[in-house]
Amino acid sequence: MKIDKVIIQTLQMPLKFAFETSLGKLVEKDFLLIRLYADGVVGYGESVAMPYPIYNEETTGTVLHMLEKFLIPALMGRSIEHPDEVSQLFAFVRGNRMAKAALEGAVWDAYCKQKGISLARELGGTQSEIAVGVSLGIEPTVDKLLEKIDGYVRAGYKKIKVKIKKGWDIEVIRTIREEFGYDLPLMADANSAYSLDDIDHLQQLDPFKLMMIEQPLGHDDIIDHAKLQAQLSTPICLDESILSAEDARKAVELDACRVVNIKIGRVGGISEAKKVHDVCAAAGIPVWCGGMLEAGVGRAHNIAITSLSHFTIAGDTSASNRYWHEDIIAPEVILSRPGMLAVPEGAGIGYELNEKVIAKHVVAERIFE
Known part of the structure; x- marks a missing residue:
């Protein structure tokens, strides 16, 4: 070619x-x-x-x-x-x-x-549908956040991710659990908002039985996350810290995380993303596909990589109309059924511009x- x-x-x-x-x-x-x-x-x-x-x-x-x-x-x-x-x-x-x-x-x-051939099939994808969740930002009020969560729960999304930071964390999570119970698949994403000085504070999240807390410490850290994971019962998920399959190997060996978020752009491409997937699969570390507010083409690439067998946690690749008034692809990405996206079977990414x-x-x- x-x-x-x-x-x-x-x-x-x-x-x-x-x-x-x-x-x-x-x-x-x-x-x-x-x-x-x-x-x-x-x-x-x-x-x-x-x-x-x-x-x-x-x-x-x-x-x-x-x-x-x-x-x-x-x-x-x-x-x-x-x-x-x-x-x-x-x-x-x-x-x-x-x-x-x-x-x-x-x-x-x-x-x-x-x-x-479809991109998913060429990559070795085994899933014809993928489970998806939603990522919710920091809202003006807790009531507004609860309202949004209720809408996405009713729409059947398989995971709710909420952004947290100091002052918008413990009580917010507590209120969500009080409102929706402990059966709701719930995780928190910190985007490096904390340090090891906050161990006692972060331990207050343990009783809420979160799926994971994502990237609580420095964006380039693995070592301190291992120290923190040893003090938490909540699994840590690494995002920004994992830039390659080698980073994933080291993080797993150090027990710095028990879940990995794979983003194609963050690791440098589809080939490296597949390698990260394979490292985690061999170690028994579950993975999921995070989002970067992609438009349709990036969203299509995410769907393809998520079709690989070890993507066992619902990712952030929701329908196009979740973020956009109109998307740059046709057809737009829509839910095939509540909380699920169909993996395209057409050649390449399976969408036209x-x-x-x-x-x-x-x-x-x-x-x-």
Whole structure:
């Protein structure tokens, strides 16, 4: 498969509601849509980087720079036998995993379209449907949060994730449990809002029988999470700390976590995400797919990776209308039944682009050939 041309479009799309975490608040998502042309097919990729370096060091701007100056030149005109080769071609660039993942995802899509096979099947996916949950940000009031949870419970979502921070944690979780009981699959995501000085405070979450508490300590830490896990009965899930399969191996060996959140962009692409999955499967550590407020292309890649056998916990890849007034793909991602998404069977990601929606939100375009 020879790469002939790449088009990058910058889009700005308003979210249906403000999404707030301990890191800040987003009301609009700017992202890059990638079209990769190879031997008569077009593969689609999406950058999941935020407009500001609040989740990791990357931004939409840095991703565009790395694509233009380093990653696209490394691919242009090359013949690729298999998408797994892309990570090796990009190895000369340190970090910049979201930039790498965006372009690698387009290669995977084009490769599968050439073979006439779905991305999920090519990856070895075994599930025809995947269970999904929702991620809820920090709301203006607890009552507003309870109202939203009630709506998603009624819609059949399989997991409720709530963002927490100091001052919005113990009593919030207590109120949720009092309102919905202990059968509700509930987890808390801290986005690195705590330190080891907060052990006594975090232990107050143990009685609420959460599925997990996600990334309570530093975004780049594994060691202190091992110390904290030893003091908690609640499983720790690592997100930001796991940048590769090697990170996953070390975290498992140190008992720094008992669950891993896999995000394609965070680990540098689909190939590495599958390796993280395999490491965790061998160790018996459950995994799930986290979300980065993806539009339709990124959402489709998440569905494909989640079809792998060891994704045993409902992920964050909810329906398109959860976040967007209209999505950039057709058809949009919809629930196949309450709390479930069907894994597309069509070639590649299984969705086409909705050019009318894209045209409304494109603010820039660059062509490389």
